[in-house]
Amino acid sequence: MSNQRLQLTEEQRALIGTVQNLARDKNWRTNSIKFLDGTFPAENLRELAKIGVLGMSVPEEYGGSSLPLFDTVLVIEEIAKHCYTTAMGVMSSVGTQTRVISKYAPESLKREILPKVCTGEVNLAIGMTEPHAGTDVPNYKTNTVIKENCAVVNGVKTLISKVDDAEWFVVFTRINGAPGRDGIGCVLVNRNTPGFEVTARYHTMGGEFLGEIQFNNVEVPLENVILREGAFKKLLSAFNTQRCLNPSVSLGMAEAAFEEAINYVRQRTIRGNPIADFQGIQWKLAEMYRDIEAGRALLYQAALSADPFPNPQQAAVAKMYVNEMAIRVSSEALQVHGGYGFTDDYPISRIYRGVRYGTLGGGAVEALKDLVGKKLVKDFDPVEGFHSMGTF
Numbered sequence: 404m405s406n407q408r409l410q411l412t413e414e415q416r417a418l419i420g421t422v423q424n425l426a427r428d429k430n431w432r433t434n435s436i437k438f439l440d441g442t443f444p445a446e447n448l449r450e451l452a453k454i455g456v457l458g459m460s461v462p463e464e465y466g467g468s469s470l471p472l473f474d475t476v477l478v479i480e481e482i483a484k485h486c487y488t489t490a491m492g493v494m495s496s497v498g499t500q501t502r503v504i505s506k507y508a509p510e511s512l513k514r515e516i517l518p519k520v521c522t523g524e525v526n527l528a529i530g531m532t533e534p535h536a537g538t539d540v541p542n543y544k545t546n547t548v549i550k551e552n553c554a555v556v557n558g559v560k561t562l563i564s565k566v567d568d569a570e571w572f573v574v575f576t577r578i579n580g581a582p583g584r585d586g587i588g589c590v591l592v593n594r595n596t597p598g599f600e601v602t603a604r605y606h607t608m609g610g611e612f613l614g615e616i617q618f619n620n621v622e623v624p625l626e627n628v629i630l631r632e633g634a635f636k637k638l639l640s641a642f643n644t645q646r647c648l649n650p651s652v653s654l655g656m657a658e659a660a661f662e663e664a665i666n667y668v669r670q671r672t673i674r675g676n677p678i679a680d681f682q683g684i685q686w687k688l689a690e691m692y693r694d695i696e697a698g699r700a701l702l703y704q705a706a707l708s709a710d711p712f713p714n715p716q717q718a719a720v721a722k723m724y725v726n727e728m729a730i731r732v733s734s735e736a737l738q739v740h741g742g743y744g745f746t747d748d749y750p751i752s753r754i755y756r757g758v759r760y761g762t763l764g765g766g767a768v769e770a771l772k773d774l775v776g777k778k779l780v781k782d783f784d785p786v787e788g789f790h791s792m793g794t795f
């Protein structure tokens with residue numbers, strides 16, 4: 404039996420170290436509280452653009468570094484350890500929207516958009532969710548009619564991140580009214596196009612604003628229709644990367660919560676002794692550490708399967724475990740802070756608010772459990788056992 408274990412390369416360690424130094428030098432964790440009012444972390448993103456982070460998933464010919472998904476996961480995990488809002492800001496430069504454009508957009512749009520994503524001059528957003536249907540993708544109503552010289556988009560998208568900061572929107576839309584999931588393609592819309600309007604803004608418990616957008620006869624050039632009906636599987640494959648990137652935010656935040664907890668229990672005393680001496684506290688730490696390590700293993704394995712998109716099953720399992728684990732771990736970390744943990748003066752309360760996002764975005768965990776459960780019922784072979792799922 405081979406004795407292989409996952410070891411990071413020198414390049415990967417250097418990359419994480421650079422991000423870590425930047426975040427520590429600028430004290431991002433303590434300062435992250437200032438983004439609770441919805442302020443966009445523009446300065447942090449500018450710093451990250453300078454060291455190449457925003458171009459991680461952009462091909463080299465457009466100014467990026469086209470790093471493997473695994474490296475991107477490592478970097479987002481590190482950023483999320485210091486600042487939830489910044490990690491979420493980076494996600495839109497390295498996530499599904501960038502990958503869809505890099506892979507499927509025509510050359511002219513790639514040249515126009517992607518170099519500016521790398522420098523942070525252009526932010527991207529993704530428009531999937533509609534007011535009546537989020538998980539319920541086959542019931543999306545937004546529709547694009549293809550005409551002779553242009554395409555016309557009508558519909559409403561909601562809960563959209565970066566609604567005020569993004570210039571380009573990657574919009575999941577029905578094409579020519581084609582029905583069901585397979586009728587959905589993808590259109591690129593610039594926010595300055597007539598008929599594009601932000602119609603509502605929601606302030607979230609994570610701090611950021613999400614928005615509603617209406618498309619009223621928005622006319623775009625035909626080349627902006629980057630995926631037609633029948634290409635939904637391609638969209639879904641690109642979306643699978645989100646199932647690794649979203650939990651990398653959760654994982655980083657769970658690790659930050661653990662760091663905050665261990666610092667606090669070593670310092671806080673009861674009857675003259677650090678509370679770290681209590682067995683009850685040590686058991687909490689042991690369980691938190693166990694769960695973080697299990698989550699890391701699942702997520703890294705899923706990210707390493709990417710070629711270029713991750714194995715859907717592994718990514719779904721990693722996402723549902725890591726998202727739920729991070730909520731549990733940050734709740735326990737807050738608990739060991741006592742009442743101070745509930746105040747804005749300790750980073751743990753900030754972490755606890757942001758980490759709640761994980762199970763909701765990037766594929767709600769209940770929908771993923773459905774997907775994995777169905778696959779197990781169909782394919783798990785009790786004679787061959789766990790090897791029948793092909794993971795190891």
Ligand SMILES: Cc1cc2nc3c(=O)[nH]c(=O)nc-3n(C[C@H](O)[C@H](O)[C@H](O)COP(=O)(O)OP(=O)(O)OC[C@H]3O[C@@H](n4cnc5c(N)ncnc54)[C@H](O)[C@@H]3O)c2cc1C
Nearest residue numbers: 529530531532536537538562563564763764767769770773
């Ligand atoms: C911080 C944040 C950022 C976001 N950013 C974006 C963005 O940029 N772009 C975008 O398009 N959307 C975005 N969203 C929206 C997000 O993608 C949706 O909220 C998500 O897809 C769930 O859709 P929904 O809210 O309509 O809930 P619904 O789909 O209505 O689900 C309601 C509940 O039912 C559960 N459920 C679903 N299927 C099943 C099932 N089979 N069995 C049991 N229960 C089930 C869900 O898990 C959920 O708990 C964001 C959300 C958040 C919180």
